[in-house]
Amino acid sequence: MNDRREPTMSAAQPDTIAAQPWDNAMRTLYKSEQGANAVQQHYRKLLDAWTIPAERVRVPTREGETFVLACGPQDAPPVVLLHGSGGNAANWRGDIASWATHFRTYMVDIIGEPGGSAPSRPPLDSDAYALWLDDVLEALDLDDVSIVASSLGGWMALDYATRRPSRVTKLALQCPSGIGKQTMGWLPKALFLRMFGRRGVRHTARMVTGLNTPLTKAALDDIVLTFTTYKPRTERLPIFSDDKLRVLTMPVLVIVGAKDIMLDSAETAERVRRCVPSATVHVLPEVGHAILGQTDTVLAFLRD
Incomplete structure (x- = not known):
């Protein structure tokens, strides 16, 4: 969709990620106020050092404000990026220069994680995260998107794609949770x-x-x-049933590390190949849970 009406803020503003009040919600995320401030200050430094043009966007949702970092041409096909546990938009800084050349990329800080979004953590075994993403996409004026996601973000991408398959055009998952057992x-x-x-x-x-x-x-x-x-x-992250996975009729890319000690990557690969036979699955033999260096592989999939 062209001419998206995004509520933007200048990427030069150092206070876009403001310190959140130290309340009960923040205590569920951090051990101390000092530690929370240190993490947020580091995030601000990473954003201030961002090397390509970016817009900092705050959108209202039913779970509180959500922070989004947007890069790439406004009229390019949209791609939403969802990071893993303990992450934020800065996790994509090694990939984004390549992807944002061809796509309008929206790096969404997941709620309840150490980014710039609200500290809300609704139950995982509910439709709360799909409804939250509905709000994010509506605020960004996006009808359908490709999604690139990692780990916990992979679980949320799968949850959304199985509930809203018509809104997801492509799905690229790195070490996704919810398929192989933890x-x-x-x-x-x-x-x-x-x-x-x-x-x-x-x-x-x-x-x-x-x-x-x-x-x-x-x-x-x-x-x-x-x-x-x-x-x-x-x-524990809920595991998607075979029937849920069979809903994924859009193009799907799954990349896992054979030495992942957090997730059963062999089971992930087997279930995806069985339930989503059209999917492309890569098992990286010497890689653990953190998957790096797949920028070109994901870009080729998105552009195909």
């Missing part, structure tokens, strides 16, 4: 490492994400800063 064997070790403070958080982050090279240090630093103080969701 694995918990890593959790006792993670709880033990917590006793060692920030150093323990770094060891846990390496273990869980699979990020353990000099090239991934910046991504790992972001994760450590966030998860030193951030409280991730603890409820």
Whole structure:
């Protein structure tokens, strides 16, 4: 849709992500007000260092205000990006220069996560997140979109696509939750490492994400800063039934890491191939839960 009427704010404004009041809702997300402020300040720095033209958008929803970072030509096909747990729009900074050349990209900060959106966390086993995304798309004047999503964002993209299949033109998922079962064997070790403070958080982050090279240090630093103080969701993510997955008749791309210790990637790949036979599935043999370096693969899928 052309001439979208977006409520925009200048990307040069340093206070677009304002500190939220320290109340009960924020206490569900962070261990301390000081930690919450540190995470938000880091997010502001990342946005202020954004390297391509971007618009900062705040839209009203039934769950509170939602922050969206928009890049790319206004009249280009729209793509909505949904990050993973503990993330925000800055997670896409390595991909966006490529994708925004061809698409109008909307990096949505998921509610209840350490971004610029409301701290609301409605139950996952409800239609609340689909209704929230309805509000976001309506505020952005979008009828139908492609969605690129990762991990928790992948679950939310699947939830939306199975409830609103006519509104999703393409679906690109990286390590999506909700298909293969969650694995918990890593959790006792993670709880033990917590006793060692920030150093323990770094060891846990390496273990869980699979990020353990000099090239991934910046991504790992972001994760450590966030998860030193951030409280991730603890409820299990609902698993989509075979019948739900069969609703996905739009083009689908699924990328998983064979060494993911958080999700059963083999089961994810098997179920997608069985229930969505037209889908493209890539299993990356030496990759864990954090999937990087797939910019060109996703772009080719979106442009096909």
